[in-house]
Amino acid sequence: MLANEHKSVMLQEVIDFLNVKPGRRFIDATTGGGGHIEAILKMGGEVLGIDQDPVSLNITRKRLNESGFSVFKLVQGNFANLQKIASGVGFTHVDGVLFDLGFASFQLEDSERGLSFLKEGPLDMRLDPNLGVTAADLINSLSENQLVGLFREVGEERLAQSIARQIVSRRVNQPFLTTQDLKKLVEDVYARKGFTTNHIHPATKVFMSLRIVVNNEFENLKNGLEQAFQTLKIGGRIVVISFHSGEDRIVKDFVKTLEKDKVKILVKKPLAPTQEEIKDNPRSRSAKLRAIEKI
Ligand SMILES: C[S@@+](CC[C@H](N)C(=O)[O-])C[C@H]1O[C@@H](n2cnc3c(N)ncnc32)[C@H](O)[C@@H]1O
Structure with a gap:
């Protein structure tokens, strides 16, 4: 694995909580390096990947093609517009939506983006070049x-x-x-x-x-979660991996806004990566996973 290649966080947990089965349809709202998407495809799921960064989509397209997958959809856009993007390519009533928030390793390592204080670069930080x-x-x-x-x-x-x-x-x-x-x-x-x-x-x-x-991350997350819930079919799930308390609070507050008889909370306390994963991938250490099901 190259230094700037992105290691997917809590991969097995994501697959389990999304309840991936052959023929089921999923939206990965944060495509990144495509690791979660590849795992879903390997399990026989169908996937629409969204990312605001065209670089992420190019990396993922190449990765999936090299792995022999040809049937998947990738769309550049903001997950704040998830419903419109998804319905535009026929992804309505889906079985699950994944949000693996923040940025990918290759974005952090690209000094031209100015995301890392460890690298000299312009003070830019836009994940979407159109911002x-x-x-x-x-x-x-x-x-x-x-x-x-x-x-x-x-x-x-x-x-x-x-x-x-x-x-x-x-x-x-x-x-x-x-x-x-x-x-x-x-x-x-x-x-x-x-x-x-x-x-x-x-x-x-x-x-x-x-x-x-x-990157207007908090507002985008609020909108993205609401739209993801609308796009789910009954029994469909949302899985969110957040990396700091501000994000996790938005997810928790969003769940509170849902009517109790419309949602099942699948993890009462947010799930953390295993010690083994943290050792292998220190960037996963602050990850917290929450999952809900539409009932
Ligand atoms: C942590 S990475 C995802 C990694 C991916 N799960 C994997 O396995 O490689 C997060 C990705 O989400 C994208 N992203 C962040 N906020 C977004 C938003 N509001 N809309 C669309 N994409 C977003 C970033 O550009 C980045 O590529």
Whole structure:
């Protein structure tokens, strides 16, 4: 496996909770590197894969062709428009919808996207190249209060106030253009305050909150879940793998909005990957899986 190849998270759990059987129809709303799709196809399921990033779809198409699969559908789009995309290619009343949220390894490793603070690159962060606003646009134009809100509410960053203040004071002379520029500023704020972080880099939450806002991730997830539920047939399932508390809260709140006699909760407490998987794929460590069935 190449360093930037994406390892699918909780693969067996996803197959089990989707209840994949030959002839059943599934939507993978987050195609990524196509690992979950390939597993569904191997079990005899039919699949529509959606992704906002054309690179993901190209990688998946190549992978599936190389594995000998020719019958599958891949559509570029945002899962916030899931119902329209799915009905456009005849995927209505499906047996299951998968959301494996966030980004794929090859997106993180591509320095031109600016998703990783470990790589020098433009402060961009758009997963869909058609989106208009980049992370640099936000950093260089939001007011100090807006930046505080973004870092604190979306990223749960405890030094939100100090980081926002330093950004606003620095950008007057020199706008932020690169990942390393922003990373350095956050590191300096932490060092000056004598703060340390457990297990994560100080810039983790600032970068995560920018990515979430640039890609409108929370709103998209709310819309995607509602539309996925509409697209399911009775007995159909939704499986969601989330990677941070903000996403998981949206999934939990969405389930609460459903009438009790219309939904069966398949996992009471979100499921985590096994220790073995975390050892093999450290990026899976924050994954949480939830699954529901339409009844
Ligand atoms: C973690 S990866 C999925 C990996 C995939 N399950 C696999 O096995 O390779 C997440 C993918 O979802 C896509 N994505 C994230 N948000 C999206 C959205 N709102 N609409 C469509 N695709 C989205 C990203 O571009 C990325 O390719």
